[in-house]
Amino acid sequence: MFSKILLVSLFFIKTSWASYEAADRVYGSGSFSYSDNRRLLIELINSGYYFSIIPWMKEHIVKTNRGLDKELEEALDLMIYHTGVKPFESLPDEILKKSRSGNVRYILAKRLLKNNKSQEAIEELNQISGDHPSFPFISNLKAVIYSELGDPKEAINQFRDCIRSSDQRIKKTDSMVLKNQLQTNKDYCLAGIARSFFALKDFEKAELSYLDIPKESFVWPEILFEEAWNSYYQKNYNRTLGKLVSYKAPVFDFIFKPEAEVLKGLSYLKMCLYDDARKISDDFYNELLNPSRDLRSFLIKRGKDYKYFYELMSDFEDQKAPPLPIIENILKSVSKDAAYIEMKSALLMSIEEYKKLEKLRESRMNIDLVKNIRTVVDEYRTMIGAYVRSSLVSKYSVLYSAFQDMSYIKLEVLAQRKEKLYQSDFIPNKKRGDVQYIERNDKQYFWIFNGEFWADELGDYVFALRSEC
DSSP states (O other), X not given: OTTOOOOOOHHHHHSOOOSHHHHHHHHTTSOOOHHHHHHHHHHHHHTTOOSTTHHHHHHHHHHOSSOOOHHHHHHHHXXXXXXXXXXXXXXXXXXXXXXXXXXXXXXXXXXXXXTTOHHHHHHHHTTSOTTSTTHHHHHHHHHHHHHHTTOHHHHHHHHHHHHHHHHHHHHHOOOHHHHHHHHHHHHHHHHHHHHHHHHTTOHHHHHXXXXXXXXXXXXXHHHHHHHHHHHHHTTOHXXXXXXXXXXXXXXXXXXXXXXXXXXXXXXXXXXXXXXHHHHHHHHHHHHHHHHHHHHHHHHHHHTTOHHHHHHHHHHHHTTOOOSSHHHHHHHHHHTTOHHHHHHHHHHHHHHHHHHHHHTSOOOHHHHHHHHHHHHHHHHHHHHHHHHHHHHHHHHHHHHHHHHHHHHHHHHHHHHHHHXXXXXXXXXXXXXXXXXXXXXXXXXXXXXOOOSOOXXXXXXXXXXXXXXXX
């Protein structure tokens, strides 16, 4: 596209294009200048063709030696709002470094972070102005990087910037899609503050910060596990067990967290409730040992066939049973992941754009845009397939570690029970629970659990077990 050379009339250079049709006329003339190419990208973006010009925008970024001007950068902002940043993450570092665009710097910073170049990533993000439309997401990424660098205090400052700027943007936008994205970004930053206090070993502040995340948040279900660990380090094992029991609620059937069972076992160990710890370990082995072996064999057999993994997820969403029950459990979890939802949404929008292009009059530009979007659709499918495979591999890795931890629990139970047998004065406690063993803070209230899960009670349960140590 950009190798074409033609002297374009002053009419086309000076006239502001107003539509797809105007862009189509210029494109059909044979070739055009850098200025016309730039205008072509802007007009097609403003006309709603975000996905079909991804290859052209990437080529423009690669071939230009100058930074994007304000108008083109605003168009790129609009484009990335719909496509996400993933299509541009494949560009080489040296290409991304040439641009002064805030969006491109953000993409580069993500790449640098992934390559363990945290300090370079911070330097790139520090060059983006605070009034950039993506600043709430930029400050979130900066906070994450400071956490990676072992500076939780600065991470907290950045997370607070993220919360403040997210709130400001939410008030300014009329788009419900963008409002939801900003709200989720804010909630991740609230969680980031809690995680930072946890890293500082200030577990009391971490506990209170976790409680700031609203239960209706997309982020909240995963946070329960972190809250449980925070209670564990506070030696409040009853509250740890209470947090984890919420995952038994039917509304959380999409959560697949084998590591939660390990934390249950460890909590029972800390309270010297060895029969409970042993039962957790035995049940874990009985339920997941053979399925985990089957999952490993499945992953080895399928290798990196991303097309297969994309189709696996697509079939699952069409209510077709996966080859293994454990895979079905994991895919339920994947279907709720923010990253997966973003990629799936982009894929669906790109398919809609493809259908829109097919209805238009066939022309030189239309033919090239259809070719482009076919490539883009295939790339999204590959990204989704790779993400699904990565999630399955990650869950297998978690399972493997969980079995190692459960083996420790089994051995510890055997050792401790043997020691108790030699204590002639040991008398097992027959009383299983009492309200006097419950600890709570000012944000927590007491209510008796009646055996049913209610939405407003999830995450607030606490056991009332007496330690037998």
